[in-house]
Amino acid sequence: MNEEKRSVAGFKTYVIVWLCLLLLTVLTVAVSGMKMGASGSLTSVVIATIKASLILLFFMHLKYERFLITAMLLLTVMTIAVIIGLTFFDVWYRY
């Protein structure tokens, strides 16, 4: 049985995404060198999430897949946010 031929990203798209990822890496390093205090670590995580999203959408074809997989991923991410987030409701008020 033939695997379904779906529209997928081409060579050009992949290379552009790769260049964006490298640029974002440079940006992360640059930002970490600047004095930002507490928001510095948040910025790093935000940039990392943008990179992860690019990898997910294009390299992992999420942009071209049916929404069910994205929905399941979002559910997983929310679970992770709850696990880490709710822990801090405890941790922050301990000391």
Added chain:
Amino acid sequence: MNKENIVEEKHDYHGSKMGMWMFLFTELLLFTGLFLLYSRFRSRYSMEFHAASTELNKTIGILNTAILLTSSLTMALSINAIKEGKKNLSIMFQRLTIFLALFFLVNKYFEWSSKIHHGIYPNSPELLERGNGKTIFFGLYYLLTGIHGLHVIAGIILIAIMMLLTKKDLINKEAFIKLENTGLYWHLVDIIWVYLFPVFYLIS
């Protein structure tokens, strides 16, 4: 042809893919536990984590990030190639991906051995002297990059198997889900590193 001997094989492209995504979600939850440990102790020892982070080699970290991002590119290109029936091109990209992954591991080896040589390893007397914050930072460093490294090794073995299957035409223009799923796994390994890098090397 003897009709009783015909066996219907089940090829379920979408089911296969879903299965792989499910597995990836469990991997995400595995690393969530590890990042949870990290984030709790970072909030507790933020000064010590910042100081300990400067002891890691940022250049190797940046290089390793670039290596893994490029390996994701070559992995995606290998799948595109086989979808177009370009067997040798696909094998070349798979080989390139393995090479980049090995390069990553070699860098890790140099990083770890340099630290161990300086007496920084879990439960080392030198590390324990430096206080809780730094001890925990390096403990987490070895734990997270170690488990990630194991995933890289597993990925290399998987891709090597896919190379063999592609050579034997068992992965081809009509049937490539094994390679695609291996690609999905490899991209996840990359994504995990994308988070590991700033979290250990770039604490501002």
